[in-house]
Each structure stands twice: as C-alpha cells, then as structure tokens.
Amino acid sequence: MKKVDLVGVGMTVFGKHPDKTGRDLLLEAVRETVSHVDMGIDIKKDVKALFIGYFTPELYEHQGHIGALAAEWLGLSGIPAFRTESACASSSAAFATGYWAVASGMYDLVMVGGVEKMTGLNTAGVTDALSIAADNIYELPTGITFPGLFALMAQEYFEKYHVTWDDLQAIPIKNHHNGALNPRAQFRSEILDIAEKTGNKIGVKFKDEMTFLKSPSNPAVTYPIRLFDCCPISDGAAVAVLASGDISKNFTDKPLHVEGIGLGTDTITLSGRKDLTSSKAIVNAARAAYQMAGVKPEEIDTAEVHDCFTINEAIITEDLGFFGRGEGLKAAKEGRTALSGDKPVNTDGGLKCKGHPVGATGIGMIHEIWLQLRGEAGERQVKGNPEIGLTCNVGGSNASAVVLIFKR
Amino acid sequence: MMMVKDYLDGLKNGRIPGSRCKRCGNVMFPLKPVCSDCGSFDLNELQSKGKGVVRSCTVIYAAPVRLKDSAPYVVGLIKLEEGASIMGRIIGTDPDHPDDIKAGTKVKFEPLKQGDEIVVAFRPQQ
Numbered sequence: 001m002k003k004v005d006l007v008g009v010g011m012t013v014f015g016k017h018p019d020k021t022g023r024d025l026l027l028e029a030v031r032e033t034v035s036h037v038d039m040g041i042d043i044k045k046d047v048k049a050l051f052i053g054y055f056t057p058e059l060y061e062h063q064g065h066i067g068a069l070a071a072e073w074l075g076l077s078g079i080p081a082f083r084t085e086s087a088c089a090s091s092s093a094a095f096a097t098g099y100w101a102v103a104s105g106m107y108d109l110v111m112v113g114g115v116e117k118m119t120g121l122n123t124a125g126v127t128d129a130l131s132i133a134a135d136n137i138y139e140l141p142t143g144i145t146f147p148g149l150f151a152l153m154a155q156e157y158f159e160k161y162h163v164t165w166d167d168l169q170a171i172p173i174k175n176h177h178n179g180a181l182n183p184r185a186q187f188r189s190e191i192l193d194i195a196e197k198t199g200n201k202i203g204v205k206f207k208d209e210m211t212f213l214k215s216p217s218n219p220a221v222t223y224p225i226r227l228f229d230c231c232p233i234s235d236g237a238a239v240a241v242l243a244s245g246d247i248s249k250n251f252t253d254k255p256l257h258v259e260g261i262g263l264g265t266d267t268i269t270l271s272g273r274k275d276l277t278s279s280k281a282i283v284n285a286a287r288a289a290y291q292m293a294g295v296k297p298e299e300i301d302t303a304e305v306h307d308c309f310t311i312n313e314a315i316i317t318e319d320l321g322f323f324g325r326g327e328g329l330k331a332a333k334e335g336r337t338a339l340s341g342d343k344p345v346n347t348d349g350g351l352k353c354k355g356h357p358v359g360a361t362g363i364g365m366i367h368e369i370w371l372q373l374r375g376e377a378g379e380r381q382v383k384g385n386p387e388i389g390l391t392c393n394v395g396g397s398n399a400s401a402v403v404l405i406f407k408r
Numbered sequence: 409m410m411m412v413k414d415y416l417d418g419l420k421n422g423r424i425p426g427s428r429c430k431r432c433g434n435v436m437f438p439l440k441p442v443c444s445d446c447g448s449f450d451l452n453e454l455q456s457k458g459k460g461v462v463r464s465c466t467v468i469y470a471a472p473v474r475l476k477d478s479a480p481y482v483v484g485l486i487k488l489e490e491g492a493s494i495m496g497r498i499i500g501t502d503p504d505h506p507d508d509i510k511a512g513t514k515v516k517f518e519p520l521k522q523g524d525e526i527v528v529a530f531r532p533q534q
Contacts, residue, residue: 143468143478152466224506271437271495
C-alpha cells in the first residue's frame with residue numbers, strides 16, 4: 001500500500017449563504033484549498049479522481065448525480081467522479097474512498113470534498129430531510145426526530161451515570177468559547193454575550209450562563225434537550241487534496257500524514273442496541289484507526305468529534321478511549337477538553353458553533369486538525385506543538401462512523 | 409423469507425411481529441430477516457405479548473411536518489418481556505410532566521391509528 005498524505009484543505013465559512021447553491025459553495029471551498037497548497041496545484045492536470053459527500057441533495061436542491069455535476073462545475077469533466085453518502089459522515093466517506101484510491105496505487109492524487117446547502121428549507125423541512133438517516137419503517141413512524149434519538153441516549157446516559165442536564169452544559173459553554181475565536185464559525189459568540197444580547201431584547205438580566213441556559217430563552221426541543229444542546233442548520237462546503245507519499249513533496253514540505261483510518265457501523269435502529277451510551281460504529285472505527293497508526297488514545301494531542309448534540313461529545317470522547325465510561329462530562333466540567341486542557345476537543349467550536357452543513361462536516365473537522373498540527377490556528381492554537389490529531393465523524397444516530405488519525 | 413410486509417401486516421392486525429433464531433435462540437423485535445448475533449437465515453416468527461418496561465423516553469416538542477398538530481407527544485424505547493427492545497409512542501401520559509415516565513415504568517402495547525397507518529404505541533400500567 002502507498003502512504004497517503006494530506007497536502008491541502010479548504011472550507012467556506014459555515015452558516016447561511018442565501019445567494020449560493022451547493023455547487024457555488026463547493027467551488028468556493030476548492031478555490032480556498034488550491035490557495036492552501038504550499039507549492040501550488042494545477043487541479044486540471046493533477047487531480048485524477050473526485051469524490052464528493054452530500055447527504056440529501058435530492059431534498060435540498062432537487063439534484064442528484066453530484067459527481068458528474070461537480071466535475072463539470074470545477075472544469076474537471078472527464079475524470080472519475082461520484083458522490084458518497086453516509087448521512088452526516090458523507091464527506092469522511094469521500095475521504096475514505098479517496099484514501100483507498102491513492103493507497104491502492106490506482107491514482108497518485110485525488111480531490112475529496114463535501115457540501116450541504118440546507119437553509120433553503122425551513123426548520124420543519126430540514127428536520128424531515130435529516131430524519132431519513134433513521135429507519136423509516138421501524139422507528140420514524142413513532143414520530144421520533146434526530147433531537148429525539150439523541151434525547152433517548154441522553155436519558156439513558158443520565159440514568160446510568162447519575163448525572164443531569166446541568167452537568168452537560170460545560171460542553172456548549174466550552175464550544176461557544178472556541179467558536180468565538182473561529183472566523184469560519186457560524187456562531188462567533190460566548191454564551192454570556194448571547195445571554196446579554198437576548199436579555200437586553202426582552203428586558204431580563206441573566207447573571208450567568210446557567211441562568212440563561214435554564215430560561216425560556218433556551219427552549220426545549222425534545223426533553224431533556226434544549227436549543228443550545230443542538231447544532232444549527234448550516235450551508236457550507238469543505239475540500240481536501242490527498243496525494244501519494246511518493247509525490248506529496250511536490251506540493252508541500254509540511255503535509256499531514258494519514259496514519260490511521262477506521263470505519264464502522266452500529267444498528268440504524270436505536271432499538272437494536274443494548275447500550276445507548278456507546279456506539280459500536282465508533283468503538284470499531286477507533287480500534288481500527290489506533291491499530292493502523294500504532295497510536296494510543298492518550299497520545300492524541302487534539303481531536304475533532306461529532307457534537308451534533310452536546311451529549312454526543314461525552315459519548316464519543318468515551319468511545320475513543322480519551323476518558324473512562326461515564327467520565328466524559330466530568331472531563332469537560334474540569335476543563336480537560338478546553339483549549340488549555342490536556343485533551344483539547346473541538347477547538348474550532350464543534351458542530352455546535354462552527355455549524356453542521358451535514359455533507360461537509362467531516363472534512364471541516366480535518367480542516368481544523370490541519371491548522372492545529374501546522375501551528376496555523378491563530379488565537380485558538382493548542383499549546384505545545386501538537387503532533388497527532390484525530391477526527392471522529394458519525395452518520396445519523398452514531399450508526400456509521402469514520403475515525404482518522406493524522407501526524408505532521 | 410421474512411419481509412417488511414410481514415411486519416406491517418402483523419401491526420395492522422394489532423400484533424408486534426418479531427423473529428427468533430432457530431440456531432442460537434436470539435430474539436429480535438421488530439422482526440429481522442437474519443440473526444443479528446450468529447448470522448443465520450433460519451428464523452421463526454414470534455409474536456410479542458406486548459408487555460414491557462420503559463428503557464428511555466423523550467417528549468417531542470419540535471415535531472416532523474406531518475405530526476406538527478400532535479406535538480408535544482412522548483416517544484420511548486421499550487424493553488419487551490421477550491427480551492428485545494422496540495421504539496414506540498407512549499400514550500396516556502402528560503407530556504408536560506416528562507419525569508412521570510421513568511426507566512422501569514411498566515407499559516402495555518396499544519396500537520395507535522395515525523391517519524392511514526398503525527403506529528407502535530404503549531400505555532403505562534398502574
């Protein structure tokens with residue numbers, strides 16, 4: 001197998017882009033990526049195949065056949081190109097496909113990306129579109145929604161580990177702190193600043209974050225999950241270039257090496273799982289990635305994990321082996337996952353603040369690891385020259401997962 | 409061979425269809441066509457008696473478009489007496505008091521008519 005290196009990454013700002021379609025966003029991310037390849041790249045000449053993640057283009061843009069469309073829009077028509085779909089892990093699926101294509105020796109350089117243009121639908125429409133990542137015969141007819149599935153996990157977690165919703169709030173507070181430092185994030189404000197702004201509008205003074213988070217200004221979505229436990233609806237795209245280790249030096253002398261890659265699945269039905277506080281998809285993906293990289297959980301310097309709902313950051317950091325079972329919330333409360341902690345998690349604000357344009361999220365995570373490991377993360381740079389970074393991107397209710405380990 | 413139609417037909421007739429592996433005895437609800445434990449294709453159909461306890465439950469305030477007039481409502485995961493779990497609506501409880509339904513609350517199956525379809529639902533037992 002060939003070694004595979006990451007030689008460039010780029011992304012749009014995640015958020016609302018009312019004037020742009022999916023293909024416009026993808027082009028913007030490609031232009032960013034090209035500008036980030038240290039020694040330059042001629043995509044027309046260098047890119048041998050293109051893989052794009054997009055979860056539900058049919059529903060958002062009444063568009064299918066994304067591979068050929070993207071290739072034409074990028075001036076690459078002629079090369080192999082197709083779409084990958086694994087719900088919220090669609091762009092990590094594109095990355096994995098690109099990895100296999102280069103590692104096999106079939107292509108020496110490929111472009112992988114992801115995009116989702118969501119804000120054209122209203123909240124109810126987006127809720128419906130997202131819901132098809134769950135079982136449409138066995139579970140959706142009950143009226144369950146995605147926030148509902150994660151609420152069921154949260155309830156079982158609370159019951160099992162004797163914690164409450166209050167204990168969960170360290171996670172959104174931390175992620176808002178990080179998001180405030182990220183110019184590409186959808187929300188660039190501390191929760192305290194949002195509380196003050198909201199308070200001024202309605203004539204209330206919130207004395208601290210918890211007073212605000214427990215107020216009607218943070219409404220219930222699905223008990224016990226409230227609005228600030230949920231990631232927003234976003235538009236955005238992210239793109240990466242993967243090259244064989246034989247030629248990566250032609251593009252940069254600071255590549256990131258893809259050291260570990262692992263994938264897995266769990267049942268798509270929650271009813272099929274014996275334990276809702278863990279995911280077989282994540283555990284299996286992590287085990288494979290650690291084994292391939294020859295790295296232990298304690299050696300990861302910084303990680304990006306899929307906090308689509310706040311409870312999931314706790315579940316994932318435990319499934320990745322960063323903390324013991326039931327200790328994920330405690331670790332967040334103690335500041336261990338903060339920028340200054342011993343295991344910084346979601347330094348870009350996570351899905352909660354950076355945004356979650358579903359099909360773009362996985363490569364959006366890789367973008368942050370790229371910046372952190374190259375020492376280019378600015379105000380939110382993790383101290384101590386981080387060397388090893390990890391991403392954990394999941395599909396739906398953690399029913400599919402991709403874990404990637406990068407070294408500089 | 410078991411098909412989705414077997415599940416839907418069973419539900420229409422007021423039953424919860426499941427399956428039991430002939431090789432290893434694994435019980436699956438709702439029915440699965442292949443054993444999730446040993447991979448055997450050789451299964452028997454099994455009907456649930458419809459009794460169980462709540463594992464986890466939630467109140468849906470932000471509902472899908474087709475159910476927006478029904479919100480808020482309660483959905484839970486029920487562990488059936490036969491040993492597997494199933495998701496269902498929980499009826500006959502006040503969504504404004506979500507803590508009334510705790511893990512371990514006994515419930516009984518009661519099919520719920522929702523438009524043209526029958527939905528898996530459970531009612532708490534005294």
